[in-house]
Amino acid sequence: MTVKDILAAIQSPDSTSEDFAALPLPESYRAITVHKDETEMFAGLETRDKDPRKSIHLDEVPLPELGPGEALVAVMASSVNYNSVWTSIFEPLSTFGFLERYGRTNELAKRHDLPYHIIGSDLAGVVLRTGPGVNAWRPGDEVVAHCLSVELESSDGHNDTMLDPEQRIWGFETNFGGLAEIALVKSNQLMPKPDHLSWEEAAAPGLVNSTAYRQLVSRNGAGMKQGDNVLIWGASGGLGSYATQFALAGGANPICVVSSDQKADICRSMGAEAIIDRSAEGYKFWKDENTQDPKEWKRFGKRIRELTGGEDIDIVFEHPGRETFGASVFVTRKGGTITTCASTSGYMHEYDNRYLWMSLKRIIGSHFANYREAWEANRLIAKGKIHPTLSKVYSLQDTGQAAFDVHRNLHQGKVGVLCMAPEEGLGVRDQDKRAQHIDAINRFRNI
Ligand SMILES: C/C=C/C(=O)SCCNC(=O)CCNC(=O)[C@H](O)C(C)(C)COP(=O)(O)OP(=O)(O)OC[C@H]1O[C@@H](n2cnc3c(N)ncnc32)[C@H](O)[C@@H]1OP(=O)(O)O
Numbered sequence: 001m002t003v004k005d006i007l008a009a010i011q012s013p014d015s016t017s018e019d020f021a022a023l024p025l026p027e028s029y030r031a032i033t034v035h036k037d038e039t040e041m042f043a044g045l046e047t048r049d050k051d052p053r054k055s056i057h058l059d060e061v062p063l064p065e066l067g068p069g070e071a072l073v074a075v076m077a078s079s080v081n082y083n084s085v086w087t088s089i090f091e092p093l094s095t096f097g098f099l100e101r102y103g104r105t106n107e108l109a110k111r112h113d114l115p116y117h118i119i120g121s122d123l124a125g126v127v128l129r130t131g132p133g134v135n136a137w138r139p140g141d142e143v144v145a146h147c148l149s150v151e152l153e154s155s156d157g158h159n160d161t162m163l164d165p166e167q168r169i170w171g172f173e174t175n176f177g178g179l180a181e182i183a184l185v186k187s188n189q190l191m192p193k194p195d196h197l198s199w200e201e202a203a204a205p206g207l208v209n210s211t212a213y214r215q216l217v218s219r220n221g222a223g224m225k226q227g228d229n230v231l232i233w234g235a236s237g238g239l240g241s242y243a244t245q246f247a248l249a250g251g252a253n254p255i256c257v258v259s260s261d262q263k264a265d266i267c268r269s270m271g272a273e274a275i276i277d278r279s280a281e282g283y284k285f286w287k288d289e290n291t292q293d294p295k296e297w298k299r300f301g302k303r304i305r306e307l308t309g310g311e312d313i314d315i316v317f318e319h320p321g322r323e324t325f326g327a328s329v330f331v332t333r334k335g336g337t338i339t340t341c342a343s344t345s346g347y348m349h350e351y352d353n354r355y356l357w358m359s360l361k362r363i364i365g366s367h368f369a370n371y372r373e374a375w376e377a378n379r380l381i382a383k384g385k386i387h388p389t390l391s392k393v394y395s396l397q398d399t400g401q402a403a404f405d406v407h408r409n410l411h412q413g414k415v416g417v418l419c420m421a422p423e424e425g426l427g428v429r430d431q432d433k434r435a436q437h438i439d440a441i442n443r444f445r446n447i
């Protein structure tokens with residue numbers, strides 16, 4: 001049995017759940033990996049010069065054993081997330097440490113501790129097999145997977161699963177990720193595939209959409225409300241393109257920061273009006289490596305006031321980190337919120353704390369989303385209220401180039417990867433719903 005036979009079953013309109021359950025599984029499959037014996041390959045290089053095309057491999061790997069509460073999924077498409085860029089450049093640390101640590105927790109988790117790491121934290125595909133104890137999903141179900149892996153043996157995670165001490169990001173802190181022909185997930189990662197989208201469109205939002213939902217909308221994050229002024233860094237990027245849509249759909253007022261005319265146009269086409277081109281306006285928040293320039297924070301704040309009719313920011317949607325964080329804290333209004341989920345430009349932040357405490361501002365740390373938040377975010381995609389922001393699509397073998405594009409900020413929105421899907425555009429089940437939203441679905445395509 002080969003991956004080709006699985007694809008044939010997926011493409012046949014007559015295949016039943018029983019047919020999928022009866023399909024023998026292949027012994028091996030193709031997957032995107034990084035190799036443990038290469039973790040030092042970029043030693044001494046600047047972050048920018050570490051090239052994912054050199055560290056990312058396409059390998060034939062053995063099928064992992066299926067455990068209780070798990071599912072094996074035939075992956076039709078996946079997407080590139082920045083966490084795969086971090087894995088591929090071995091920053092801020094090698095992800096093999098995560099796999100070793102996970103492997104030490106129990107017998108079954110040992111499967112993850114391998115000399116190769118199959119990466120990827122998004123997928124759209126078809127369930128092939130479920131392990132003992134799985135009732136909610138069956139072979140043949142068309143699904144997407146969110147990337148929260150939890151054990152929930154401790155009480156800590158039972159109000160909010162992101163607080164589980166054994167919380168991991170699938171395909172980053174676990175093995176057998178989504179940039180592959182077959183993936184291994186916990187069955188509680190599965191959610192219905194939005195039926196009006198193709199495989200690659202359905203695979204694009206998952207990680208960033210769920211993260212933006214928790215960070216901006218959920219009460220666990222900033223709890224955005226109507227009328228809020230929301231400053232969104234990288235507003236046409238992976239996270240930002242969903243944060244912008246949430247702000248607009250929720251009656252808030254996004255102030256979108258981007259770095260080119262083209263990206264400003266994309267934000268406009270989503271419906272945003274207040275846009276700041278950080279390149280054209282030349283903000284330089286740091287005078288040198290160690291000294292910030294509060295005059296530049298003020299110039300930035302003045303520009304925001306011009307765009308809002310004199311108002312300051314209620315919520316900052318932060319992720320660039322060191323380069324922008326001082327400015328983000330400064331421009332937030334009294335009592336406002338800075339919500340952060342990353343530090344792309346550096347994790348040692350510096351800000352003037354007087355502006356935080358004297359103006360009663362809050363900084364909220366946010367990370368991915370719990371199952372409920374991921375489900376709610378996916379439901380909005382399925383209802384056509386929020387749309388994928390897929391721009392370019394690569395083949396599995398060109399994943400290294402796709403990750404390079406994201407690392408160098410050459411991309412727009414989300415970059416997709418075809419895994420088993422032989423071409424783009426397959427997997428759409430509701431053409432009428434699709435037709436209603438087709439312009440929004442295609443907004444980021446091929447730009
Ligand atoms: C969904 C997508 C998301 C993204 O894209 S996010 C972006 C990508 N992700 C990242 O860049 C994050 C990568 N992860 C990391 O950098 C590291 O993962 C962390 C810095 C988050 C954590 O580092 P660690 O080494 O795992 O943990 P420690 O806390 O630095 O070290 C563990 C040792 O420190 C002890 N410790 C922890 N807290 C305390 C405390 N409060 N007081 C005293 N000791 C403490 C522990 O017990 C343990 O000790 P012992 O090494 O001996 O086992």
Ligand SMILES: NC(=O)C1=CN([C@@H]2O[C@H](COP(=O)(O)OP(=O)(O)OC[C@H]3O[C@@H](n4cnc5c(N)ncnc54)[C@H](OP(=O)(O)O)[C@@H]3O)[C@@H](O)[C@H]2O)C=CC1
Pocket residue numbers: 081082083086207208211233234235236237238239240257258259260263278319320323324341342343344345366367368369406409413
């Ligand atoms: N904790 C979590 O759960 C998650 C964390 N992340 C992390 O968030 C970060 C962003 O991810 P994602 O949105 O997918 O990545 P993208 O690269 O798709 O988008 C980020 C955007 O941020 C802007 N940006 C980058 N660097 C700077 C800078 N120095 N100053 C100002 N703006 C900057 C760029 O937009 P422009 O050039 O137009 O300004 C860029 O397009 C990554 O570090 C990722 O690992 C992502 C998802 C989940």
